[in-house]
Amino acid sequence: MTAIVDYGVGNLFSLRSSLRCLGLETEVTGEAECLRAADRIILPGVGAFGDARAKLDETGLVPVLLEEAERKPLLGICLGMQLLFDRGFEYGEHPGLGLIPGEVAFLGEDLADKALKIPHMGWNSLEIVKDDPLFKYFQDGEYVYYVHSFYARSCRESTLGVSRYGNVAVTGAVRRGNVWGTQFHPEKSGDAGLRLLRAFAEL
Amino acid sequence: MLAKRIIPCLDVRDGRVVKGTNFEGLRDMADPVELARFYNDSGADELVFYDITASAEGRGLFTDILRQVASEIFIPLTVGGGIRTLEDFDRVLKCGADKVSINSGAIADPSIIAAAAKRYGDQCVVLSMDVKRVEGRFRLFAKGGREDTGIDAMEWAVRGVGDGAGEIVLNSIDTDGVKGGFDLEMLDALAARVTVPIVASGGAGNMEHFAELFTHPGVDAGLAASIFHTRQVDIKDLKRFLRGRGVEIRL
Helix, strand or coil: CEEEECCCCCCCHHHHHHHHHCCCCEEEECCHHHHHHCCEEEECCCCCHHHHHHHHHHHCCHHHHHHHCCCCCEEEECHHHHCCEEEECCCCCEECCCCEEEEEEEHHHHCCCCCCCCCEEEEEECEECCCCHHHCCCCCCCEEEEEECEEEECCHHHEEEEEEECCEEEEEEEEECCEEEECCCHHHCHHHHHHHHHHHHCC | CECCEEEEEEEEECCEECCCCCCCCCCCCCCHHHHHHHHHHHCCCCEEEEECCCCHHHHHHHHHHHHHHHHHCCCCEEEECCCCCHHHHHHHHHCCCCEEEECHHHHHCCHHHHHHHHHHCHHHEEEEEEEEEECCEEEEEECCCCEEEEEEHHHHHHHHHHHCCCEEEEEECCCCCCCCCCCHHHHHHHHCCCCCCEEEECCCCCHHHHHHHCCCCCCCEEEECHHHHCCCCCHHHHHHHHHHCCCCCCC
8 A cells, every 4th residue: 555645735636646547555644553554655745845844743754754764665756855855945944854865955046047937847858867666667858747946956876867957957856775756746747657656656 | 958838728618628629539529538638648738627617517517527637637737717716726726736727816806816826836826818909008808808907918917926826828819719820929028027937828720830939938838729629730740840840849
C-alpha cells in the first residue's frame, strides 16, 4: 500500500487518482500507524515552505517520517520535495526535514535573465544526469510539468535530473538512499509522469 | 526551457460540449470526457473547461464531468465559467481542477482575485479577459463580450496581476471567430505590461497562426476551441509542425 501523507496542504485529488489509475492500493492518511504499515510513502505539498513545515509539525508525523525513510521508499513531490532538504528561504528561513543535504532558495535570485517569468510554470524537459530505477520507464529529455518559484540548490550529489530555465539548471529530481523527490508534478505530467510513478511503486 | 503550450477549450452546457465537433471514431462527439481523452492522447498540454450552464442541475453535471476527467487524465486542468466566490473555487478544485479562471466574477467583485490567490496560491488564479478596441483603446468587456465595462483592459490586467492572478487568458473579441490569426498587437501590448504567463485566445484558423503567435516571446500558450473540435487543425500535426518551425514544443 502507498500512503499519501495528508497534512492539510494542497489538493490530493489528482495524486490519488493517478495512483489508482496505475492500479495501486492507496491511502490518504494523517495516521502514524498507516505510514508504518505502508510499503512506500508520498509526501505531497503546495504552498509556502514555512507554512507547510508548521502544518507537518502539527500532525506529529515528522519523527515517523524520518524513521520510516530509513526503511522504505519515500517520494516528496513539489513542496514535498523541498521539505526534504536542510532548510528553505521562503518568507524567512525555515528548517526542512534534513533528509537530503541542500537548501531551497528563490529561483529569481539565480536567474540572470530577469525577463523570464516566475513562477517557473509549464512543461519543461527533464535531463537525466544520474541514472536511477526511478527512470526505469522514463526517457531522457521527456517533458514534465512544473509550478514553483523556489528551487533546491547546493544538492549536486543527490541530483538525478535537471530542467533548464535560462541560466539555471532547475533541480528536477533527487535521491539520497531511500528518499526521492521531484520538483515537478508526476501526477500532472501526462503519460511520462504516470510511468515515473509506476517505477516508484516498483521500488 | 519551457515548452509553448497548446490548449483546447471545451465549452460545456448541461453536460455536453457545445460548438460543433466533427470527430470520426469518437462514440459521442459531444461527450466532454471522451473529447478530453482524445485531446490528452493527441498531446494537448492542458485542458480548459468552461461551464456555460445556467441551471443548478447543469452545474452538478459539470462537476461530475470534471471529477471523471480528473480521475483519468493527468495534465493540468483549468476550469472557468460562473466563478464568483471562494466557494466556487473550492467546488471545482475539490473535483480535480488545478487552476480556476475568473472573468465576469472579478469584474463584479475585484477582491475575489486577492482572496483566492491568498488561499490557493497565485498559480491557481487565472484572470480571463474579453477585450475589444474601442476608440483606439483596449477595453474590457463583460458578460461574454456583450457589455463594455468602460475599463481599460491593460490597467485591469496590471491590477489583477498585482492582486495575485498568476496567468492571463487574453481573448480578443476583435479577432475571435474570424480565423484570421491571433491578435498579436493586443498580445504584445499586454506582454509589455505584465510578467505572468499569457495565454492567447481568439482568432486561430490554421497551423501557421500558431507559428506566428509563438514568434512573440511574451506569449506562452495558444488556446482554441472550434478549429480543434472540427479537426480543421489536429493537435498532433500542429505540434509536429511547430517543432519543425523551431518552436519549443512537448511531443
